[in-house]
Amino acid sequence: MVDGVLALARRYRPLHISIVGGEPLVRFRELDVLLPQLSKMGIAVQLVTSAVREIPKAWSQINDLFIVVSIDGLQPEHDVRRTPATYERILKSIDGHKITVHCTVTGQMVGRPKYFEEFLSFWSNKQEVKQVWFSLFTPQVGAEGEEILSPSARAEVLREFVKLREQFPKLVMPDSVIEGYRNPPKSPDQCIFSRTTLNLTADLKGRITPCQFGGNPDCSQCGCIASAGLKAVGDHRLFGVLPLRSIFKASDQIGRTTARMLRNAE
Numbered sequence: 008m009v010d011g012v013l014a015l016a017r018r019y020r021p022l023h024i025s026i027v028g029g030e031p032l033v034r035f036r037e038l039d040v041l042l043p044q045l046s047k048m049g050i051a052v053q054l055v056t057s058a059v060r061e062i063p064k065a066w067s068q069i070n071d072l073f074i075v076v077s078i079d080g081l082q083p084e085h086d087v088r089r090t091p092a093t094y095e096r097i098l099k100s101i102d103g104h105k106i107t108v109h110c111t112v113t114g115q116m117v118g119r120p121k122y123f124e125e126f127l128s129f130w131s132n133k134q135e136v137k138q139v140w141f142s143l144f145t146p147q148v149g150a151e152g153e154e155i156l157s158p159s160a161r162a163e164v165l166r167e168f169v170k171l172r173e174q175f176p177k178l179v180m181p182d183s184v185i186e187g188y189r190n191p192p193k194s195p196d197q198c199i200f201s202r203t204t205l206n207l208t209a210d211l212k213g214r215i216t217p218c219q220f221g222g223n224p225d226c227s228q229c230g231c232i233a234s235a236g237l238k239a240v241g242d243h244r245l246f247g248v249l250p251l252r253s254i255f256k257a258s259d260q261i262g263r264t265t266a267r268m269l270r271n272a273e
């Protein structure tokens with residue numbers, strides 16, 4: 008695994024790598040070797056974990072390593088869903104670290120009075136928590152289920168976040184992300200995040216397309232915080248005139264054409 012990831016890092020020279028689950032910490036011995044090497048290569052790494060086991064203390068000294076802990080709402084729901092990575096276990100595992108709390112909002116959480124306020128109150132008060140992110144549940148096209156937010160629930164939760172960010176400075180929810188959630192990309196082709204990332208399966212051989220969600224995700228209901236942020240960047244107009252998306256598209260096209268020419272010349 009270590010050699011495989013390093014080989015990919017040398018080949019693609021990414022600015023950023025996200026390591027996600029399953030549960031990456033089950034491979035903590037390999038990560039103990041890999042993470043410092045990626046750091047030396049100048050690559051920022053985001054490790055997304057349930058914090059089911061203790062995060063090695065030494066990792067807090069690795070430059071550009073960002074630990075994100077997935078927490079599925081308040082303790083009663085979270086503990087049922089994530090056992091053995093319960094609240095109690097997480098609090099022990101993150102001791103000595105500065106982490107980001109990441110919660111994916113589902114339909115069941117919306118409409119419960121003060122739900123997000125309680126969540127933010129609990130996690131913002133922990134010194135180990137540097138910031139709190141919220142994504143919104145992203146369904147597949149045509150899917151049904153309680154997790155899916157209705158358009159009105161989506162609008163309601165975004166209004167609530169705008170209010171709560173004043174009260175809880177650790178909540179990262181800038182206007183640009185709110186705007187991205189309100190107007191997500193129309194398709195994977197329009198999604199800068201999808202077009203600038205490469206998603207690989209755990210064996211490092213298979214590709215997950217069109218984005219990290221795989222399958223046929225419903226972009227019109229996308230709740231990915233990274234996609235929302237990049238959508239806002241793409242919509243930003245340089246000098247008030249030219250949308251950055253146009254520059255990205257031109258640059259992307261040149262890059263793809265050049266890569267094709269180089270492949271043909273080989």
Ligand code: SF4
Pocket residue numbers: 145191192194195198200201217218219220224225226229230231234
């Ligand atoms: S990240 Fe969101 S907008 Fe982008 S391709 Fe995936 S579902 Fe669509």
